[in-house]
Amino acid sequence: MPDATDAPPRELLIVEDDDAFARTLQRSFERRGYRVHRITGPEQIDALLDAHQPGYAVVDLRLGNGASGLACVQQLHQADPDLVIVVLTGFASIATAVEAIKLGARHYLAKPSNTDDIEAAFARAQGDAEVGLTGRTTSIKTLEWERIHEVLAETGFNISETARRLGMHRRTLARKLEKQRIK
Numbered sequence: 001m002p003d004a005t006d007a008p009p010r011e012l013l014i015v016e017d018d019d020a021f022a023r024t025l026q027r028s029f030e031r032r033g034y035r036v037h038r039i040t041g042p043e044q045i046d047a048l049l050d051a052h053q054p055g056y057a058v059v060d061l062r063l064g065n066g067a068s069g070l071a072c073v074q075q076l077h078q079a080d081p082d083l084v085i086v087v088l089t090g091f092a093s094i095a096t097a098v099e100a101i102k103l104g105a106r107h108y109l110a111k112p113s114n115t116d117d118i119e120a121a122f123a124r125a126q127g128d129a130e131v132g133l134t135g136r137t138t139s140i141k142t143l144e145w146e147r148i149h150e151v152l153a154e155t156g157f158n159i160s161e162t163a164r165r166l167g168m169h170r171r172t173l174a175r176k177l178e179k180q181r182i183k
Contacts, residue, residue, distance in 0.1 A: 009035040011054040015072050016088075017041065017064035025058065028115040041067045045075050054083065056122055059105070061089035061096060068156055070099055077104025086121045088113055091177075093149030148176065 012034040016022040026036045034056070039048055041063050048054075057076055061069040069087060076083055087100040092110035100108045107121035148166065155161040163173040 009033055010056060011035045011037065011052060013048065013052075013054040013057040013076075014038045015041070015045075015057065015059040015063070015069065017060065017067075025115070025118075032115065032119070040064065042072045042075055045072060045079070049076075049079050053080070057083055057085045058118055059085060059087050061087055061100070062091055062157055066157055068153070070096065070103055070153065073100055073105050074103045084122050086118055088118070091149060091152075093146050093153070095146060095150030096153045099153060144176075148173070 010033065012029050014022050014025055014029075014036060016025070016038065017040045022038050026038055029036050037048055037052055037054060039045065059069040059072045059076070063069055063072070069089070073085055073087060076085055081104070083104075085105045087097075087105045087108045088111060089096065089108070090111040092108070097108040107124060109117055109121055148162070151162045151165050152159075155165065159173060159177075160170050163170040166173065
């Protein structure tokens with residue numbers, strides 16, 4: 001990536017409903033020479049894109065009011081296919097990672113990730129065929145976790161509908177999600 005002194009400021013959009021985390025991320029990227037814009041959900045994307053043309057975006061997967069970051073990824077990619085989008089989430093699963101990439105994200109990172117991780121993800125345009133494959137088999141708990149998140153994504157992160165589709169009580173699902181939360 002070019003040095004901030006060689007080029008005009010790089011513009012970054014942060015779509016994040018956690019104000020404290022968004023502020024921290026904003027300050028960190030501003031110190032690296034980015035001009036940062038923050039919004040909290042998909043309903044603000046069109047207005048921001050009318051006024052600015054960010055080259056990069058960091059999108060939280062799970063936004064307030066049940067909004068999905070996947071919808072934001074889709075909306076941003078449709079508006080500008082060259083926009084480099086990284087999805088950041090505390091609720092990582094294979095299902096949502098695959099969907100994020102299909103919808104136009106360049107990379108998918110599990111929280112906690114720092115500015116270095118995100119900037120490295122911006123720079124990675126190609127996949128890496130040399131990534132080591134693990135010989136470890138998938139556990140039942142991991143399979144269950146991935147299935148839960150696959151259904152969560154299908155239902156737009158609606159807990160009640162997810163529990164119904166999985167055939168479990170809503171409180172049981174809520175306990176499983178709280179227990180597995182990645183912080």
